[in-house]
Amino acid sequence: MAREVSPISVGLRCRCPACGEGPVFRSWLGLAPQCSACGADFSKADSGDGPAFFVMFLLGIIMMPPVLLVQALFSPPFWVHSFLWTPVIIVLAMLLLRPFKALMFALQWKNRAEEATWAGSEGDGK
Ligand SMILES: [Zn+2]
Known part of the structure; x- marks a missing residue:
């Protein structure tokens, strides 16, 4: 066993939720079809837009203080904010999406979460 x-731990390290060893991604945000270390099947993994929601929520909290500070200190025009913060937000979102997606997948794996079905309509209806 x-x-x-x-x-x-495995989610934040982007490792297989079954063994904790193999990488869970085959590309930046594309999940591997299976674990290269233990062979766990990742084909039913679907974190949906959950990781994006949490990353947006977190970035909103993280980015507000520096944005408000720059506004309070320099009162720049709107286009300065756009050029200043858009690249920062995009880079941070790309960096955060990967561990959040792996974390959501690991939590789904541990809790055996799967798509809801009506009893008897599909599968064994448990
Ligand atoms: Zn594995």
Whole structure:
């Protein structure tokens, strides 16, 4: 039996939620079809837009203080804010999406979350 791995630890390290060793991504945000270390099947993984929601929420909190500080100190026109913050937000979002997606996938894996179905309509209806 495989050892118990923390979904938070493997998620933030972007590792397989089953063994904690193999990489969970095959590209920047594309999940691998299976774990290269233990062979766990990732084909049913679907974190949907959950990671994007949490990243947007977190970035909104993180970005407000520097934006307000720049506004309070320099009162720049709107276009300065656009040129200043848009690249920062895009880069931070791309950096945060990867661990958040792996974390959501690891939590789904640990809790055996899957798409809801009506009893008897699909699968075994448990
Ligand atoms: Zn694995």
